[in-house]
Amino acid sequence: MSKEPDRLFAQPLAQVPDFAFNEDVVRVFPDMIKRSVPGYPTIVENLGVLAAQFAQPNSVLYDLGSSLGAVTQALRRHVRTDGCRVIAVDNSAAMVERCREYLNGQDSMFQELLPVEVIEGDILALDFQPASVVALNFTLQFIAPDQRTALLSRIRQSLLPGGALILSEKLRFNDAEEHALLTDLHVAFKRANGYSELEIAQKRSAIENVMKPDSLEEHRERLLAAGFSKVVPWFQCLNFASLIALP
Ligand SMILES: C[S@@+](CC[C@H](N)C(=O)[O-])C[C@H]1O[C@@H](n2cnc3c(N)ncnc32)[C@H](O)[C@@H]1O
Ligand SMILES: O=C(O)C(=O)C[C@]1(C(=O)O)C=C[C@@H](O)C=C1
Incomplete structure (x- = not known):
């Protein structure tokens, strides 16, 4: 992964533009997210461990808002269930292009990894296939608040028995x-x-205009409203947390 340090906001800007997942962010993203999100490496690695417990044979594992594919790589390191494949989705062309390069790198270093498809697209318009694991790792907070319940309902409807949604978010x-x-x-x-x-x-x-965090209570209520039966927080470091939501 790129080692370029994040200095995007180091110089005074006359006007700070809204944050976007563009080429500039892509270049520094691994450094930015590790230095900005407490517990990020622990969350990503353990997301693979958790996913291995929920993965069902012959099903899809989704990485929604996949950025450079850190979660996809963790899924491929940990899940050994027969017939699983990973679908990574992101609507930033710059992220998707670099993500594909990193995954080619992973393919050349390891054998017998789960097959993966990287889709450039809007997760709000995605036609979900039957899935056993859906990861939303710091993505829902960038979705317009009034669209969040509908997205989670569609994810819930696509989840197979025994599967899970793993949702990581900054909290308020x-x-x-x-x-x-x-x-x-x-x-x-x-x-x-x-x-x-x-x-x-x-x-x-x-x-502040593009990322709208919710409270743990709001997440729990919304997940239950979307049809999930149980919400279990499994990680919190400062104001960042990750939840398991069961169908
Ligand atoms: C904070 S990053 C996610 C980090 C990544 N999951 C990881 O663990 O390294 C949020 C990502 O969600 C993507 N995103 C935001 N809204 C989206 C949408 N409607 N459809 C698809 N991707 C979206 C952004 O382009 C960005 O790459
Ligand atoms: O809350 C912050 O200050 C952040 O920088 C968080 C956060 C995130 O949670 O996704 C915001 C944008 C970048 O993608 C990396 C980290």
């Missing part, structure tokens, strides 16, 4: 003190990872 908190504390600690995490105050502030304005 209904309790103002808890929200302020975990937000401050997240800033401390970014500072400890070498981001300056300017970088942190400019990134905050870049994402």
